[in-house]
Amino acid sequence: MPKSIKRTYSRYSRDATALLGGLIREARKERRLTAQELADRAGISRGLLQRIEKGDLKCEIGAVFEVASIVGVTLFDADEITLAKHLSQIKHKLALLPKSVRKKAKAVIDDF
Amino acid sequence: MPKSIKRTYSRYSRDATALLGGLIREARKERRLTAQELADRAGISRGLLQRIEKGDLKCEIGAVFEVASIVGVTLFDADEITLAKHLSQIKHKLALLPKSVRKKAKAVIDDF
DNA sequence: TTTAAATGATCTTTATATAGACCATATAAT
DNA sequence: ATTATATGGTCTATATAAAGATCATTTAAA
DSSP states (O other): OOSOOOOOOOHHHHHHHHHHHHHHHHHHHHTTOOHHHHHHHHTSOHHHHHHHHHTOTTSBHHHHHHHHHHTTOOSSOOOHHHHHHHHHHHHHHHHHSOSSOOOOSSOOOOOO | OOSOOOOOOOHHHHHHHHHHHHHHHHHHHHTTOOHHHHHHHHTSOHHHHHHHHHTOTTSBHHHHHHHHHHTTOOSSOOOHHHHHHHHHHHHHHHHHSOSSOOOOSSOOOOOO
């Protein structure tokens, strides 16, 4: 990372991450798990769980999804079977699409 | 990070991340954007976009959500208004919950 | 078929996310 | 009210994610 990373995030990204974190926190409390307990189960530190629940955009998605699934917050509101089905469908559809996206070589000069 | 991080991920986390990446790739191609173009728009490198589309669990969630929203892949299948509403609802519900989770001080000895 | 472009992969450098420890505060239960 | 505990924050060391460059391969279009 040569130049320091200063990403900008859209409102949607910020809201979505904050909502996900809030849902996780709510689900954790409903299940009466302490932050430390949930962090242990997910194999992460308590500090990272705090950031996830706060909606910090700079957490790795794997850790977020792991915590979410432990407390029952599903992103695709899908059970495993449905999720796997969606996954195979996507792979199938992607196999049918062109492998690479090509731009038109030249713009059409249509106004002479 | 004293000890090297070797996280384990559940099948759900892996599938969900892979599905999300696949949906992003599909949406990108439908919109006829090259990987470089999408990466530029999201303010990330092409390499990171590649990992996101492959379903790499170790990408920051902010970058993933940003890319997803650019190509129109919504996680909460919610427009911004609905998302904001959910967000405020969550905050409200969290305000009503106990601030900290407490364990019962002592186990009940119920078998004498 | 030819060719230019898109993709996939690898490597290096550097910024940074994370673990783990610590401390202060808040708070639930006694 | 007291007290033990959960939470929130800070700090340091270190593993690692990301940028950017490069190269090979694939592939869509001419």
